[in-house]
Amino acid sequence: MEKLFNKILVANRSEIAIRVMNACRVLGIPSVAVYSDADLNSRHRLAADESVHIGAPPPRESYLDIDKLIAAAKETGADAIHPGYGFLAENPGFARKCKDNGITFIGPEPEAIELLGNKVASRIKMADAGVPLIPGMKGSETDLEVYKKTAEEAGFPVMIKAAAGGGGKGMRIVHEASELEGAIEAARREALNAFNDDTVYLEKYIVNPRHIEFQVMADTHGNTIHVFERECSIQRRHQKIIEETPSVAVDPDLRARMGADAVKVAQAADYTNAGTVEFLLDENGGYYFLEMNTRIQVEHPITEMVTGTDLVVEQIRIAAGLGLSDQFKNLTQRGHAIECRIYAEDGDNNFMPSTGKIHHYSEPSGPGIRVDSGVQVGQEITIDYDPIMAKLIVHAPSRDLAIEKMIDALNQYKLLGVKTSKRFMIDSMLHPAFAEGKTYTDFIEKHMADRDANYGDFKELAVAAATAASVMTKKTTAASSEGEATQPTVWSSIGAWQIGESIHE
Amino acid sequence: MSNHEFIYDDETIASTCDKTADGVTVTVGEQKFTFVPVGDDCFRTMVNGKSLVVAAVQSEDTVYVDIDSRLIDIAEPSEDGFAGGGAAGAGEKDKIFAPMPGKVVKIQVEMGQEVEEKTPMVIVEAMKMENQVNSRAKGTVKAINFAAGDQVDTETPIIELELDES
Numbered sequence: 243m244e245k246l247f248n249k250i251l252v253a254n255r256s257e258i259a260i261r262v263m264n265a266c267r268v269l270g271i272p273s274v275a276v277y278s279d280a281d282l283n284s285r286h287r288l289a290a291d292e293s294v295h296i297g298a299p300p301p302r303e304s305y306l307d308i309d310k311l312i313a314a315a316k317e318t319g320a321d322a323i324h325p326g327y328g329f330l331a332e333n334p335g336f337a338r339k340c341k342d343n344g345i346t347f348i349g350p351e352p353e354a355i356e357l358l359g360n361k362v363a364s365r366i367k368m369a370d371a372g373v374p375l376i377p378g379m380k381g382s383e384t385d386l387e388v389y390k391k392t393a394e395e396a397g398f399p400v401m402i403k404a405a406a407g408g409g410g411k412g413m414r415i416v417h418e419a420s421e422l423e424g425a426i427e428a429a430r431r432e433a434l435n436a437f438n439d440d441t442v443y444l445e446k447y448i449v450n451p452r453h454i455e456f457q458v459m460a461d462t463h464g465n466t467i468h469v470f471e472r473e474c475s476i477q478r479r480h481q482k483i484i485e486e487t488p489s490v491a492v493d494p495d496l497r498a499r500m501g502a503d504a505v506k507v508a509q510a511a512d513y514t515n516a517g518t519v520e521f522l523l524d525e526n527g528g529y530y531f532l533e534m535n536t537r538i539q540v541e542h543p544i545t546e547m548v549t550g551t552d553l554v555v556e557q558i559r560i561a562a563g564l565g566l567s568d569q570f571k572n573l574t575q576r577g578h579a580i581e582c583r584i585y586a587e588d589g590d591n592n593f594m595p596s597t598g599k600i601h602h603y604s605e606p607s608g609p610g611i612r613v614d615s616g617v618q619v620g621q622e623i624t625i626d627y628d629p630i631m632a633k634l635i636v637h638a639p640s641r642d643l644a645i646e647k648m649i650d651a652l653n654q655y656k657l658l659g660v661k662t663s664k665r666f667m668i669d670s671m672l673h674p675a676f677a678e679g680k681t682y683t684d685f686i687e688k689h690m691a692d693r694d695a696n697y698g699d700f701k702e703l704a705v706a707a708a709t710a711a712s713v714m715t716k717k718t719t720a721a722s723s724e725g726e727a728t729q730p731t732v733w734s735s736i737g738a739w740q741i742g743e744s745i746h747e
Numbered sequence: 748m749s750n751h752e753f754i755y756d757d758e759t760i761a762s763t764c765d766k767t768a769d770g771v772t773v774t775v776g777e778q779k780f781t782f783v784p785v786g787d788d789c790f791r792t793m794v795n796g797k798s799l800v801v802a803a804v805q806s807e808d809t810v811y812v813d814i815d816s817r818l819i820d821i822a823e824p825s826e827d828g829f830a831g832g833g834a835a836g837a838g839e840k841d842k843i844f845a846p847m848p849g850k851v852v853k854i855q856v857e858m859g860q861e862v863e864e865k866t867p868m869v870i871v872e873a874m875k876m877e878n879q880v881n882s883r884a885k886g887t888v889k890a891i892n893f894a895a896g897d898q899v900d901t902e903t904p905i906i907e908l909e910l911d912e913s
Binding site (some may be wrong): 328347588590599601602604611653656658659661662664665695697700701702703704705706707708710711712713714715 | 805
């Protein structure tokens with residue numbers, strides 16, 4: 243097979259960087275890691291064929307520094323850059339700079355990123371293309387009266403959103419006209435702080451919505467297809483934590499209509515490479531275009547599991563100018579897949595960010611279990627970066643079996659030293675509403691708010707386990723008093739490692 | 748048999764541990780648990796007739812435990828009566844350090860005062876919790892470097908002792 247690129251630089255870190263490096267290896271393309279001071283010993287750096295140091299831990303001085311990344315690509319002879327997600331993945335300036343320097347940006351054209359990154363402009367474009375939108379303003383307005391009029395036409399509750407928004411920042415739900423002015427001001431302030439742009443707009447707030455998104459792939463030869471849906475309704479503060487496919491709320495007819503509209507969105511934006519079209523689905527099967535994300539998504543593995551595809555490999559092929567692989571021309575959904583995100587946050591304490599050192603790390607394995615991870619024993623989890631440490635993905639013949647498998651996988655996934663939301667996610671999936679598929683975006687507020695994780699019941703067992711560990715563990719410094727072996731084994735001294743990194747793929 | 752003490756959620760809980768052929772049996776209050784190592788930091792135990800693998804690893808004065816995906820931090824009281832800190836000068840018994848950066852709530856001794864081992868010396872507030880720090884040796888207070896309300900780090904001793912030679 244002819245090499246598609248000489249070398250690919252991965253302008254990201256942690257699990258997604260490793261994921262992209264795996265795809266490079268599948269294609270026989272050497273990969274280059276970049277790393278900040280904080281990531282000198284991180285897994286992503288060691289997973290690449292070579293690596294370039296790009297600066298201090300704050301992202302602005304390393305992973306967001308466009309000039310350093312371009313210089314690193316030139317220095318190592320990389321002729322393509324994969325941006326992963328986050329950081330510069332949806333920065334049209336970065337995509338353009340790559341192009342100007344003769345480096346292929348593995349993603350869409352800068353113009354498409356620019357258009358779809360502007361929520362107001364993209365809505366106007368998609369409305370013209372005939373894609374259904376949530377009733378609301380056609381564009382941004384400054385006149386309060388226009389907001390009032392639009393809100394009354396669409397019907398309360400309504401939502402104020404930031405034009406440059408994302409991640410829930412600059413968003414406000416308004417239940418009556420009197421709250422409108424204050425909410426607009428608050429949303430403007432928040433948007434200005436988060437995005438340096440205080441443009442906001444108003445739209446109808448959908449009650450009991452589901453977040454349904456469609457994976458889209460488009461080559462540079464005019465072929466645009468969808469790779470089915472993902473339901474990502476389980477969110478805390480507008481951040482997804484559990485995703486699944488297929489969605490229980492999408493039947494073949496709805497799938498065909500939403501999929502066709504997703505393709506329409508991509509085509510209207512002259513989109514190429516992998517992207518995701520997000521919709522809200524209401525209780526009556528009505529759906530509304532939200533936005534298109536111009537990157538590989540965190541939750542892409544569940545699509546790969548049910549379709550047997552490798553979306554990142556396909557991204558690289560498309561970027562090299564190849565047409566869509568034959569595999570993508572006749573896709574089917576097989577079984578059910580779920581992803582749980584392992585964030586460094588305490589799910590049993592209001593999702594408080596958790597930092598610290600990882601003292602134990604082990605992953606589940608077995609048929610239909612995949613772990614995309616960026617962490618290892620001994621690693622410090624700091625506040626410098628996105629708190630996602632790993633993703634657990636399971637695949638089973640049915641939704642019920644996938645839920646069972648995921649709960650078991652979460653229990654087998656052991657990460658000690660930093661708090662995670664494992665128990666919270668297990669309890670979410672054990673809730674009858676989850677089993678019934680009543681997974682609306684308010685699931686956590688509605689069903690998990692007064693949950694009790696019953697820590698008290700495990701007090702004695704926890705102390706007993708601590709005693710056992712203290713007596714038997716080789717790592718304790720105090721154990722030598724009883725003359726026990728304190729020499730670390732080779733396994734504990736080299737930390738977590740995996741041959742080839744790809745055993746879970 | 749060995750005796751142990753741990754701190755769980757501010758409560759000090761005693762346990763005893765007996766070695767068995769392939770692991771340990773730990774008694775906590777009325778309850779008895781058997782642990783058999785099954786790989787790095789993981790132990791198989793039985794709870795209400797059900798087999799369960801718990802993970803537990805100690806680092807400094809904290810044992811991190813995973814029980815059915817519940818993540819619990821258990822502190823081991825250190826010799827000075829303080830739970831959970833890796834104070835800078837752990838070896839220097841003539842110096843009293845804050846276990847972690849925080850605020851002095853109360854100095855409990857005076858200059859020239861003679862103290863025994865485990866005499867309460869200072870209360871430090873860190874992460875919204877008050878921590879009692881005790882003397883770890885017999886001696887006389889020769890310096891008090893901070894007062895109530897002062898911010899302290901873990902590098903500078905709050906109180907210094909002249910140790911008794913005996």
